Amino acid sequence: GDSVTQMEGPVTLSEEAFLTINCTYTATGYPSLFWYVQYPGEGLQLLLKATKADDKGSNKGFEATYRKETTSFHLEKGSVQVSDSAVYFCALSDRKFYFGTGTSLTVIP
Amino acid sequence: DTAVSQTPKYLVTQMGNDKSIKCEQNLGHDTMYWYKQDSKKFLKIMFSYNNKELIINETVPNRFSPKSPDKAHLNLHINSLELGDSAVYFCASSREGQEYYGYTFGSGTRLTVV
Numbered sequence: 001g002d003s004v005t006q007m008e009g010p011v012t013l014s015e016e017a018f019l020t021i022n023c024t025y026t027a028t029g030y031p032s033l034f035w036y037v038q039y040p041g042e043g044l045q046l047l048l049k050a051t052k053a054d055d056k057g058s059n060k061g062f063e064a065t066y067r068k069e070t071t072s073f074h075l076e077k078g079s080v081q082v083s084d085s086a087v088y089f090c091a092l093s094d095r096k097f098y099f100g101t102g103t104s105l106t107v108i109p
Numbered sequence: 110d111t112a113v114s115q116t117p118k119y120l121v122t123q124m125g126n127d128k129s130i131k132c133e134q135n136l137g138h139d140t141m142y143w144y145k146q147d148s149k150k151f152l153k154i155m156f157s158y159n160n161k162e163l164i165i166n167e168t169v170p171n172r173f174s175p176k177s178p179d180k181a182h183l184n185l186h187i188n189s190l191e192l193g194d195s196a197v198y199f200c201a202s203s204r205e206g207q208e209y210y211g212y213t214f215g216s217g218t219r220l221t222v223v
Contacts, residue, residue: 032209038150043199043216051209087150093209096165097142102150 006100021075023090031094033073115215132200139205141183146197
C-alpha cells in the first residue's frame with residue numbers, strides 16, 4: 001500500500017543553517033506530494049505541494065522537488081530562522097491521504 | 110472567515126464522561142475528516158465523511174461516533190472517556206476528487222481526560 005517515510009527528529013539547527021528533511025514515498029499510482037507545518041499549539045498548515053514528477057513546490061523560502069526516480073520529496077531551506085521551529089509532515093495524496101510521522105525542528109539563535 | 114473551525118479548543122474532563130467536539134467548514138468542500146494526534150505527533154485518521162456519508166472508519170473504539178448533519182459539519186461524540194483518549198483531535202476537509210490540492214485543517218481540540 002501507499003506510505004510515506006520521513007526522517008526522524010528531533011532536528012536542532014542554529015539560525016541561518018541549511019535545512020534538509022528527507023521524505024520518501026511508496027505509491028501504486030501517481031500521487032500528489034505535500035509538506036505540512038505545525039507550529040506549537042496550532043493545527044497543520046499546507047506549506048507547499050507538487051502534483052507531478054519534477055514539479056518543485058516552494059513557499060516561505062522552503063522548497064521540495066518531486067523526484068519520481070528516487071521516490072523522494074525532500075524539504076530544504078537555505079537559511080532557517082527561529083520562527084521556523086515547528087513540526088514538519090510529509091504527506092501524499094492518491095485518493096487517500098497518508099502522513100509521515102513528523103519531524104520536529106528547533107532553530108536556536 | 111475561518112475555513113475549518115473546531116470547538117472547543119481545549120477540553121478537560123473526567124474519565125467516564127461523554128463529550129462532543131464540533132467542526133464546521135465554510136469552504137464548500139464535500140469531504141470531512143477526523144484525525145487523532147498523539148503525544149508523539151503521530152497523525153491517525155479516524156473517520157471520513159463525504160456528503161454526509163461515512164466512507165472511512167478506521168479501527169476506532171465504538172465509543173467514538175461521528176455525526177454529519179450536513180456536508181459543512183462533522184461532529185465527534187465520545188462516550189465513556191478513557192485516559193488513553195487524551196490527544197489532540199483535528200478536523201479537516203477537502204474537495205471530492207481534488208485531494209491533490211491537499212486538506213485544510215482546523216486548529217485542533219486538545220482533549221485531556223483526568
